[in-house]
Amino acid sequence: MSEEYGAWVGRTEVRHDHIHASAVEALAATLDLSRAPGIGDPLPPGWQWLFFNPVARRSELGTDGHPARGGFLPPIELPRRMWAGSRINYLADLPVGQPATRHSRIMNVVNKTGKRGALWFVTVEHTTMNGDTVCIREEQDIVYREATPPGAPAPSAPPPYEEIPVWGSPFTPDTTLLFRYSALTFNGHRIHYDQAYAQNEEGYPDLVVHGPLTATLLQQLALQHGEGRALARFDFRGVSPLFVNRPFRLEGKQAGDGTLLLWARGPNGELAMSATAGFR
Numbered sequence: 001m002s003e004e005y006g007a008w009v010g011r012t013e014v015r016h017d018h019i020h021a022s023a024v025e026a027l028a029a030t031l032d033l034s035r036a037p038g039i040g041d042p043l044p045p046g047w048q049w050l051f052f053n054p055v056a057r058r059s060e061l062g063t064d065g066h067p068a069r070g071g072f073l074p075p076i077e078l079p080r081r082m083w084a085g086s087r088i089n090y091l092a093d094l095p096v097g098q099p100a101t102r103h104s105r106i107m108n109v110v111n112k113t114g115k116r117g118a119l120w121f122v123t124v125e126h127t128t129m130n131g132d133t134v135c136i137r138e139e140q141d142i143v144y145r146e147a148t149p150p151g152a153p154a155p156s157a158p159p160p161y162e163e164i165p166v167w168g169s170p171f172t173p174d175t176t177l178l179f180r181y182s183a184l185t186f187n188g189h190r191i192h193y194d195q196a197y198a199q200n201e202e203g204y205p206d207l208v209v210h211g212p213l214t215a216t217l218l219q220q221l222a223l224q225h226g227e228g229r230a231l232a233r234f235d236f237r238g239v240s241p242l243f244v245n246r247p248f249r250l251e252g253k254q255a256g257d258g259t260l261l262l263w264a265r266g267p268n269g270e271l272a273m274s275a276t277a278g279f280r
Helices: 003-008 021-030 175-184 195-200 211-224
Strands: 012-018 080-090 099-114 117-130 133-145 167-171 231-238 248-254 260-265 271-279
Touching: 003 099, 021 175, 080 211, 175 211, 211 231, 211 248, 211 260, 211 271
Parallel strands: none
Antiparallel strands: 012 099, 080 133, 080 231, 099 117, 117 133, 167 248, 231 271, 248 260, 260 271
C-alpha cells in the first residue's frame, strides 16, 4: 500500500439498483441470444455489470469519458485507466426483476513500475445482495498508467498462445456491439466508440473491445460446457487488447480438478484474456 493514497483503503460505498428485465432483455439482444432471462430467472454471470454503474453529469467527465478523478476511488492523476481483471464468487442466484444492493470497499492501493512507466493498482471488493442474501462477491483490479508519448514505438507483438483447446468458437466484434455494450453499462470511455480518440490520444490501432464484455462471453462459454451446473467462481485477467472487426476465438478445456481453463485468443494467436471457472 502506498502512503500517498493510504487514506482511501477501507473507504466504502453503497449503491442500490433494480435488476431491470428491460436491461437484461437488451443485453440478450446485444449478445444475439434467442431468449432473454425473464422475471424471477437467475441473472446470468457477468450480467451484474449492467447495474450499479456511476452516473456522472457530462460536465463531470474527464477527457477520456470516465467520471473525473476523486469521489469513491482515489484521485490518481495518471491519465489512463482500465479494468484489468476480477475474482468473482457466485454464492446465490440474483433474480431478474428484484431490487439489489451493492456494498463496495477499497481493499488496497499499490504503486508499481512497468515497462512503460508508473502503474497504480486499486483493488475494490463488491458485495451484491438481494435483501439479506449475499449473491455475488467480486474483487476488481483497476489499473492506472501513464499516457503513451507521441511517436513512441508500438509495443512488441505478444507471442502466440500455445495452449491447445478442446473446444472453441470464433467471434467478431463490430461497432454496433461495442456501442450497445457501452450504452448498456453507461461506460463513457471513448476508446470503445471514438475511433479518432482511441488512435490519436491513447495510441490504439482501432476501437477497443471492453474487457468485461470478453469476460461475459467466456462465462457463457463456461456454462455451455458446465454440464448444466451454475458457476460458483470465475476469475479473469486481461492480457492484451482486442479490437473492433478483428475476429478472435473463445476457447477452453477441462482442468484436472474439475474446473475449466478458458481464454480469448486474438487474431494473431496471442493471448488476450485468461480465465478459470468453477461450478456449484
